[in-house]
Structure formats: structure tokens, C-alpha cells
Amino acid sequence: MSLHLAVALDATGWHPASWREPGARAGELFTAGYWTDLVLLAQRGLLDLVTIEDGYGMQAPDDRTDQVRGRLDATLVAARVAPATSGIGIVPTAVVTHSEPFHISKAIATLDYVSAGRAGVRVRVTGRPDEAALFGRRAAPDRDELFAEAGDAVEVLRRLWDSWEDDAEIRDTATGRFVDREKLHYIDFEGRFFSVRGPSITPRPPQGQPIVAALAHVPVAFRLVGTHADVGFVTPQETADIPGILGAIHAAREIAGRDTVHVLGDLLVVLDPTAEAAAARLDRLDTLAGAELTSDARIVAGTPAQLADLIEEWHAAGLSGVRLRPATHAHDLPLIVDALVPELQRRGLHRTAYEAATLRGLLGLSRPANRYADQV
Template structure:
């Protein structure tokens, strides 16, 4: 058995998307649930069920256009589902849950990094340290047209901009030192402004002053997640992510792990290695062999010549075979698996039947509702609360408030972020 790359335990996450990842999933929803996809109760039931079963985190998909199916496949538009804002949904679920990590997707190609930073900080506060950010970059011309602010960029420009966006976000997350809020009644100061710092980012794509409007959150730096499938995305993850999702199928797990480690060396990554998690799509069923027949019946509703296609491995098998595959991922040294249920029913099937099989194999621990809620960073074996980058320079100058280059002024006025125009 190969040791996993990171010091954390093997993690199990769920990627939630509407009625499921299959574009015809809504056709097999329980009666009445089709009208509940936009209701908080629908998502609450799914996430609370996953939490009780011991699932470590859930991710929420987000999109800037009407779409359906896996990332590399377009369903007929009349099969596409509604989408909700992922960050708002996660924030709504935070007070209704206690232990499970909440990771919304934000499309950083179009979203302002200042808004993304403050949204995730807010989620981290209201969830008491269970927030993460899945950074999504897009080359879609249709998404660009939805915004109308800029045309679709080439891949190099998209990933360069995305790298800058995450750097801005991370600087803003550190722009308040941990002890910036002092609430000193004797002096009438709520904040020690000497412990607020400018992000002071100047790049080709952004010019952001800062500081954030939100105090440093429980994790300090909520973990950043990225999906990697090509060289540019591997390098992006190696530069800016804490956790990377890989998609076995076209390449083996061993090949993908080697590619990730090569990317870390190529970009000069320092500190903690990337935690590597395999994405797996599931359509589960009984041991009688009828699962594939049921999947074909679902597939026929797609009205496409080649049926459903995915960017990762699709398991249309029994619960036992699915558990065996995940066990192989654990033995191969991966840090976890993120399951994409193809239908609503696959969520319950996985958490109620497959996860207990993983417990029996010693791959995951039984859920312990009495245990103190772990931060999402701790779940992945990351440094629980990284040191603030600005506090280090502040501490080097005893009796001073830090350099003028990074210190925010004693003013209640927030310096607004500005976005530079893209180079033609």
C-alpha cells in the first residue's frame, strides 16, 4: 500500500448539482421534488443527510449560462436545469449544519476577486471555519457574452488572470491581522487601524488596493480548490490551490499524480504539497446487474447520438464495486475522492451504503457527531491557521505599525478595488 501524499486522512466529498450531474436526472426525482430545486429545504435535506453520514464536505456548482451535463458535454437546452448562486446557497446552509465543509464554486474569470474574497470570508465566519473556495476559470465565449464586459480570452491569458485573482484574494484574506479588532472603549477605537494592511496588488489584469471589509476569518486562509485537466490548469493549481481535483479515466491515477508533482516543481511551489482528490461520477444500483439497464434508460432521454459523456470516470455499477474502486484510490496514495452523483437517488445510496463499506475497510472513520467540528483546513491535514503574511513584517518593527507600503490609513473609508482593462 502506498502512503498518501498529505498528512491528512482520506477525505470523502460530494459534488452537488441540481437534481444530479446527468442532464436527465430531473426526470427521476421523487414526486414533487422537481419543483423544489430552488427551495432551500431541498438542499438542506441533502447536505444534512450527508453530514449525518460523515461526508467531509460538499461542493456547489455555479454557472454563468444555462447548461446541463458534465463540463465537456452540452445537453439540449430544454434538458438543462436551473442554477442557484453557489456562494449564497452555501451561506444559507451554514447555520443549518455543524460539521460538514461548504465549498462554493466561483467563476474567477468574470467575478471580481474583491467580491469573491469577502464572500468566502463571510462564509468562513458564519460556518465557524468550514468554508472553501473552488476557483473556476472559463474559456467559454457564451459565458463571456453573458457578461458583455470582455470577449473570451485565450488560455494563457485566462490562467494568468486566474492566478492573479487568487493572489489578490489571498492578500485580502490577510489584510486584517488577527488582533485588529480591539473594541477599546477608553479610546473609542473599535479597530486598531495599524493592523489593517493594503493588498497593494498591481498586475496586468487587476489593480486592487484593499484592505478587505471583513475581518480575518476563522481559518485565516480558507482552502482553495481547483479542477485540473490540462497543463495550464495543473500549473494554476500548483501555484494557487491547496486541493486539486483530478479526473481519472483518460489518464491513470499514477500518471495524474506524477503530473501534479511535476507541475509543483515546474512552478517552484514551496510549503505544503497539493492534496490530490479524484473526481468520480456514480450511478449506483443493486447487485442483480440491472444498474446498466437503468442507466441506458436514463441515457435515452438525453436525445444525443453518443449518450452521456463525462470528463472523468463514470461508475455504473453496484455499491460493492464502487467501494472497491474508492479503496484502490486510497491505496494509490490519493488524499480523497469527490463523488458526483448522477441522480438525486445516488446521494442517499452513496452515503447510506457505500460510505459504511469504506468504514468497514478502515478507509474512513465512523461519523462522530459529538466531536468538535473540524475546520476544513484540518480535514485536509493543512496547517490549521496559517500565519498572516502582513503580521510578520509588522512584528519585525517593535513599537511601530509596519511599513507605509502595506499599512492601511487610520480612516473609516474603504479603498475600493479597481479593475484594469485587458490588454488587446
């Protein structure tokens, strides 16, 4: 089983003081060049994909003015970056709690066209009352309802992506027929949270179905991944946690009658040539932030070789790979690309060239048949 390697991009990095790191380029956060450079760097490391964080609330608490505030729309950033890159998958985050799945499906289908088949979407839920208040339509749902709604949203996305058959566009100038109307389908979805007739206004994406990913750290989220996602990001603290996580996800996958679901472990990484230097840098960043770094993901401060040891251990325990959260993009992302990747390659755990042109291809997932194509 090949190892899959991803990087999660958020602002200047995952440490609250990352914007104060030398070379952080905090003044360029809202420029296309900044994000393009990050993805090109990850591409140089032959990573499977990058995810781009997004949300409706501010990153920092309201009373903090010493942390990054404000963000660009992740899907629009991805659409700008995609034409400047090749090989690597680009997976923006979309908050499905307060967004219409019709709009998300159209945006991600467009990204799949712009990237020539390298798109995906990380679906995210939010139960924050302050974010619900931004929309004013309802109170924040409870956890079970949040994830039930997310499942319906993904089902709508997938049906809308299939609502055009692959050969629906005729483009016959002689007859004046641009589209075969018989190959556009109403999805007629009726669920607890959405009623969507369809079809989409965007033709079927190049991958047929762009990749759907989700972060999971509680049982209801494990069910969402197993039932609806292609890729799940999970947060084990120890190797011993992995079998239980995989068991929950694969049980849901089997009940849903689905095939492959890749599960990647998240790690927040602080890398340096020596473990002592990494620990000292983390201490310095914590001092700048005024608090010790905390995370839902395991925090690893050490050398690229030590990180490779842990990745190999987690892979042997059954994970498809890892998604790394660089503490600071300026320092840790180059070390992931230029030190960790060569170490993994020496161990036979990472590719030496992109072997497929699409994200589904990189993940070893076939292009799915259209669910409506055989309907009369």
C-alpha cells in the first residue's frame, strides 16, 4: 500500500505566532503569489495534495490582536493557484453548515476544470453560535444534526456532479445542437435539510467526482467519513489509537457498501536539523504567542528523520498516510519538501515522480461511472 502525503495550509502556519517567524511573508497573505508559491513548493515535494483552510469565523479570539485575523475564500484561492501548478491535488475547505450544496458543487466542478482534474473539497461543519449569527437563519445545530446535514450535503454534491452525463455536450454547429437534453438529469433530492431538483449548470467534472474529504475526531464524524468521503483526516495521539479509528470508519464504509476510503493521520510539525533546535524554536514561538501550543492533532517537534519514523509507524498500523500541518510555512514547509520527502523516498515510502494526471489517479481511485447514465 503506497503512502499518501498531504499538507494543510492555513495563513502563515498552524502556530499562532507563525506570522512573526522570519520569512513569514505576513504582508503578502492576501496575494495570489503567496498561495501559489506555497503550493508550488509542496508540488516540488511530489505531495498528493494540499488542503486550504477556510471558515466563517475569525481565526483568533475577539480579544486577541496579536494573531492572524481575516482570510481569503479557499475555493477562489484554489482556482487562482490551480493553473500555475501541475500534478498536485488542490483541496479547499467548504463550510457546508451554512452554504448551499448547489453553490459548492458548481464551484468545485469549476475548480476541477481549471485544474484539469486535480480538485477536491474538504467539507467542514460549524456549530459556533457567532457563525450562525452571521447568517441569521437559525440557531447553531447540535453535533449530530451538523454531521447529518453534512452527509446530505455531500450526497447532493455527488448527485449534481453526475447530473450531466459525460457526453451531454454535442456542440454540433451543423445542426445547432449544443447539448443533448436527454443526458441532463434532475436529481430530485429530498432530505431532512435540502430539497434540490437540479440539474447542475456545470457539466460533469473531468474526474467525474472530485475528491471529497473530511476531518474526523469523534464517532459521528467517523461515520461521515466512512459513509460519504473519499479521504478522512484523523487525529490519533498514539499509534494505539489507530485501530479503533480505522475500525469505526471502515464499519461505516461497509454498511454504506462503499469501496476505498483513505484515512490520513494529522500531525502538527515543528522541524529542525536537531531535536533540540526544534524544541527551542517551539519554545520561542510559544513565548511570542504567550501560551503553549495546543492542537487537536499530535504535535511533533523533532527532526525530519524522527518524523519519518513516526509516519512509517503509523502507515504500518494501517493509515493510508499523513496530512502535515506546518507550524510555520516559512520554516517547516521547506523542511518537509527538502528533508522529509527525501528521507521517505530513501525508505521507499514516497514517489519519485507523479504517476497520474488527476487527484483520483494519485490516490489510486478509479473514475466513477455516472449514476444516471443508464436511466431511460
